Amino acid sequence: MSPPVISRRQGLGAALGLALSPLVALGFTRFAYALLLPPMQTEFAWSFMKAGALNTSNAIGYLAGALLAAWLGKRFGQLQAFTWAMIASALALMATAWPSSFALLLTVRAAGGLATAVAFVLGSSLAASAMPGRTATAMSIYFAGSGLGVVLAGTFIPLAQAEGGALDWRLSWLLMGAVSLVASALAWLAARHSIRQTPARPAGPAMPVWGALGPSLLANLFYGAGYVGYMTFMIALLKQQGFGATLTMVFFALIGGASLLASLCWGRVLGRLKGGRGFALVCSLVALGTVPALIWPTAGTVIASALIFGASFMAGPAAVSVVAQRVLPAASLTWGLALLTATFSIGQSMGPLLGGWISDITGSLSAGLWLGPLLLLLGAALSWQQGPAAPKP
Numbered sequence: 001m002s003p004p005v006i007s008r009r010q011g012l013g014a015a016l017g018l019a020l021s022p023l024v025a026l027g028f029t030r031f032a033y034a035l036l037l038p039p040m041q042t043e044f045a046w047s048f049m050k051a052g053a054l055n056t057s058n059a060i061g062y063l064a065g066a067l068l069a070a071w072l073g074k075r076f077g078q079l080q081a082f083t084w085a086m087i088a089s090a091l092a093l094m095a096t097a098w099p100s101s102f103a104l105l106l107t108v109r110a111a112g113g114l115a116t117a118v119a120f121v122l123g124s125s126l127a128a129s130a131m132p133g134r135t136a137t138a139m140s141i142y143f144a145g146s147g148l149g150v151v152l153a154g155t156f157i158p159l160a161q162a163e164g165g166a167l168d169w170r171l172s173w174l175l176m177g178a179v180s181l182v183a184s185a186l187a188w189l190a191a192r193h194s195i196r197q198t199p200a201r202p203a204g205p206a207m208p209v210w211g212a213l214g215p216s217l218l219a220n221l222f223y224g225a226g227y228v229g230y231m232t233f234m235i236a237l238l239k240q241q242g243f244g245a246t247l248t249m250v251f252f253a254l255i256g257g258a259s260l261l262a263s264l265c266w267g268r269v270l271g272r273l274k275g276g277r278g279f280a281l282v283c284s285l286v287a288l289g290t291v292p293a294l295i296w297p298t299a300g301t302v303i304a305s306a307l308i309f310g311a312s313f314m315a316g317p318a319a320v321s322v323v324a325q326r327v328l329p330a331a332s333l334t335w336g337l338a339l340l341t342a343t344f345s346i347g348q349s350m351g352p353l354l355g356g357w358i359s360d361i362t363g364s365l366s367a368g369l370w371l372g373p374l375l376l377l378l379g380a381a382l383s384w385q386q387g388p389a390a391p392k393p
Helices: 012-018 020-031 033-044 046-076 078-095 102-128 137-159 169-196 209-240 245-273 277-290 298-314 315-327 330-362 365-369 371-383
Strands: none
Touching: 012 020, 012 102, 012 137, 020 033, 020 046, 020 078, 020 102, 020 137, 020 209, 020 245, 033 046, 033 137, 033 169, 033 245, 046 078, 046 209, 046 330, 078 102, 078 169, 078 365, 102 137, 102 169, 102 245, 102 315, 102 330, 137 169, 137 245, 137 315, 169 277, 209 245, 209 277, 209 298, 209 315, 209 330, 209 365, 209 371, 245 277, 245 298, 245 315, 277 298, 277 315, 277 371, 315 330, 330 365, 330 371, 365 371
């Protein structure tokens, strides 16, 4: 009996709907913070280290959620856990608009990180099997959702202008939370469709994740620490260097737009590269993208930096997810994706604190940003050591 013919578009709708998870988890919850940091920092008179601590608290919550995601998916079912995590993520965004104390903001950001990580990990697992035979394309579409989130954040946030033209950061968080509630409903429909349409396949015995993915896990830690400083502090650097609001918004929108448009190209590239080669390439390109605006801060280099960085930075999670899908049996895949998300989150916890600390002690924001490309190149070297797929029973 001949195997069923699989359409190239099978599962495309599910992959697109599931991409709303990184839209909320990364595009809104994490990356939009860079746009809202300057008015929040001005209102509360934060140091750069304190400003970085809010992203670190979000990353710590993200780490906890990544480690809990596989258990929650088994305990309550993937669909239920994914849906409620999406709703909780939206509510956490809206709650960020209210606290005025630093301690409360830390708590809300941590809670949001936990919820988004659960949605992100379970969504990754669903997306990995959403398009049979086209895992790399499905994962690239999934992670492109973060780029769409950046574009939408760059669109909605300028609308939240207070009297006198100042940015109303509280209204911005509320707007993103409201959009995220709508995204939760659409993502639920996609997840339900993905679960119903995915054919059952033998899971095979579980295998030790660390042994199979060790180099990628370490590389992902340095990747998370390296790229996040750029996303956290680059807008603040542009404002400090005297660039106007128009260029900073264009810069942010270009990052998201480049990420969105490059997603399908990355699917083809990652599908052809073996072992950790794909992730090593991504780390190197992201490192390259962080440099132009630091060496020669002009409008042209800022735009070039946004395009190079934007076209490559969200291919990183897609690249390591493809490695996990190739190396691990189905029984270990969700846990493997959870550990990759956890190491990514540990890196994201370290990056803003280290970068902010360097900026505070040197008195130079750009000095802290130079940490990023160094860590990214280290991640590339580690990823190059990742072996190809192990034989599966």
